Amino acid sequence: MKKAVVVMSGGMDSTLCATLALKQGYEIIALHFDYNQRTMKREKQAFNDICDRLNITKRLSLDVSFIAKIGGNSLTDKSMQVPKTGLSDGVPNTYVPYRNGIFLSIAAAVAEKNDAKAIYIGVVEEDSSGYPDCRAEFIKTIQNAINLGTKDSTKIEIKMPLVSLSKADIVRVSLENNSPLELTWSCYESEEMACGVCDSCRLRLNGFKKANSTDPIKYKF
């Protein structure tokens, strides 16, 4: 059975990736990262709930808390404020330096070790926070790097099925494919009820609204 490593945060984008990978017939190795981000516990719970629902037994949850030690972002540095007044131009302070580069490099090692031929990542290029490590051109280039920097027999394709979708598209495709939206977590700041006002909550709520649907999770506001 063909294998894929799926980078899963517990959010709705990576959950849809897992749903689509299963539909494509892949056996999934679910890869999750803990890095002392504000909502670390809640994301890990979402990750496990989603894997339970999707019957994914191969799970690897890795401690990458060195990311918090490097710092420079408001998700790990509690002395910084997560923006709550709406998306602005430029790269916001929730950008974690080269996070997807680090995650994909680790995913490549996991894929090589386990003979997986694909890595799924739920990057979204346009309808997003404007993180540079979510751009399609970056993903294509790091795929080349990974194939040059691993054994000649290792051939890995990085799949990014959501890269050109809007958040509304993601909600629609999730509903069509029974992706468990109700188990996902997107909020950057809160672990009890989603804050509703951070960029991640705003993008998510806007997606549901534009898809004429209602978000099944609870919000403070």
Place this chain on the structure above:
Amino acid sequence: MKKAVVVMSGGMDSTLCATLALKQGYEIIALHFDYNQRTMKREKQAFNDICDRLNITKRLSLDVSFIAKIGGNSLTDKSMQVPKTGLSDGVPNTYVPYRNGIFLSIAAAVAEKNDAKAIYIGVVEEDSSGYPDCRAEFIKTIQNAINLGTKDSTKIEIKMPLVSLSKADIVRVSLENNSPLELTWSCYESEEMACGVCDSCRLRLNGFKKANSTDPIKYKF
């Protein structure tokens, strides 16, 4: 003062990189990785001894022990044997899947956070163990990926001054530049005295021999 992140294992290649970066006028951020490899303590000691000697105060030692959790190599998996009968064709079991890809991705995050414009890595392409993540083409491609996956204002050059050198060249250039060879550690297996028979010891000893020099560190054999 221009800044460079130097990936430093404690071995003679990365130590020469640090020596050369200082000579080029860089302020150095020394980056070391612990990953539960067999000689972790000894390498960390070498790293600190070398930084002390070179007056490098900015040091970042990061726990990347998830590498041992991924496994698939004899440096972290003690149930596997480190080869001791000489270099063979193909990729040996001391190859840690995509290690330099992971290290360079983390170095990129450190560089972006700290406004460093260069990353030094002591990869050697020919006179080496044949690891795929030590090839120049890989390093050039991951440099492109890093610049696409970080902020547009972030421009990072990956410098690999040793990539085309032989081990004998590295010994000669180290001696010419007073790189502290006596403080470095290369052995894959032992922490007291170098084993002298693993691939890394063999490459090192052969380099000293061809450079008509004597290795200042102690060996069992």
